[in-house]
Amino acid sequence: MFLINAPVVLALLLAATVLLREVRATRYGRIDLPSLLLSFAGILLFTYSIKSAAAVGFTASQIVVGVVGITALALFIRRQTKIAFPLLDLSLFKDRIFSIAILTGLLSLVVWSAAGYLSGIYLQSVLGFEVFTAALLTLPGAVVLTATCIGTSRIVERLGRKAALVATHFLISAGVFVLLFTTTEAGAIAFVASTVIAGVGYGLSFSLVAEIAVSAVPPERAGAAGSIAETSNEIGNSLGITLLGSLATLVFRLSGPGMAGTLNETLEHAGVTAQAVVQAKEAFLSGLHLAVGVGGLLTLLVGVVAWLWLPRKLPE
Structure with a gap:
């Protein structure tokens, strides 16, 4: 199934040799x-x-x-x-535009990975949806995210780079906050609404971060800026599971029935009772709420900082 990507990569390699402008560094390292x-x-x-x-x-x-x-x-x-x-290259972080752009890429992936991971467990193990049904519920958010990535240039033309970057944080924050309205009995509608709202923010982030980071540094440092932007996404993806996922795990361990370390292990435990199932689901939901709440507050805070700290017009 991975071969479906081959024509796209081939087209990219052929087009890159014609369309990309070469920038040579003044020095080379190892x-x-x-x-x-x-x-x-x-x-x-x-x-x-x-x-x-x-x-x-x-x-x-x-x-x-x-x-x-x-x-x-x-x-x-x-x-x-x-x-x-x-x-x-830590010297690049002396530029506030570059720093905010990289922090945006890092934090958006922290929240995206944690919310996606925990929400998948919530839909299947708490609400009881089959895997296929849970996957269908993610489609609206995925469509919105993809459409936003494609249409980011038009959004930036209307709002400007700064407003679009700030909107990234506010939309992600608002989207994950919707997950706070989920319960152990119902939450599919809240989940879809969350992914749609946050999907716009994620789409803006995925398209804007590298562009703004690269434009904030001298041309000869564009490669370093682009690599840091990409790395921030990968690290953010890992940190989302590590930090916010671990926070949810901690809540489950402290407030769950104590039969196992995770919700799925508890539900599959041979001696689990109906009361223990209810307690386990409520404990998991509390952990999810705390994790997305922390993630939402962090994105909201960085959005406010970006609005106050960044210049009105960002470099093209």
């Missing part, structure tokens, strides 16, 4: 292996520590792993300021 190892170890160990703490609580080994991970990330950041050709 990949710094210690930076790669530090970033890989730091992210992996930090993620493992957070998820373990949420699932089973703090232990001596978990704390040690977490400290080692944070230390590795700190050493990675420090190394980027010392070497001539860093993997992460």
Whole structure:
């Protein structure tokens, strides 16, 4: 099924040789292996520590792993300021436009991945929808997201880059806040409304972030800016599950029936009672509400900061 992408990629490669303008850097560097190892170890160990703490609580080994991970990330950041050709060019973050753009890409994927992951479990394990039915409920949001990506240029022409970037945060925030109206008995309509509203914000973010980030830096740094923008999306996707997903897991562990670590494991437990099922579903929903509430507040806060901090007209 992956072969369906082959014609699109081939067309892109052929068109790129004709349409893309070449920008040559004034200097060339090489990949710094210690930076790669530090970033890989730091992210992996930090993620493992957070998820373990949420699932089973703090232990001596978990704390040690977490400290080692944070230390590795700190050493990675420090190394980027010392070497001539860093993997992460921290100097670019001195530009507030670039910083807000990257934060937008990071945060939108944090919320998107967490809300999508938790909502999928909610639809199937709490409301009891079949996988196919749950998938159908995601289609309106997916259509809106895709249409927004395609129509972002027209939206920007009408609103301007700054207003479109700020709207990204407000729409995502408003969309995920709709999930707070879901219950253990009903929530399909709220879910569809949430994905439609937030889908506009996600579509704007996916189309705008790299464009604004690249335009905010000198042409010779465009490659670094574009790679950071793409990396922010990938890291945001992972952090959404790690941080907000772990927050939901923690709530379930503290307020659930205590029979298993997840909702699905509890529902499949041999000795589960009707009361335990109700408690487990309510605990999961509380975790979902807290996770999307935190994500929505963060996007709302960054939207306000962007509105107040960014200049009225952003570079083209």
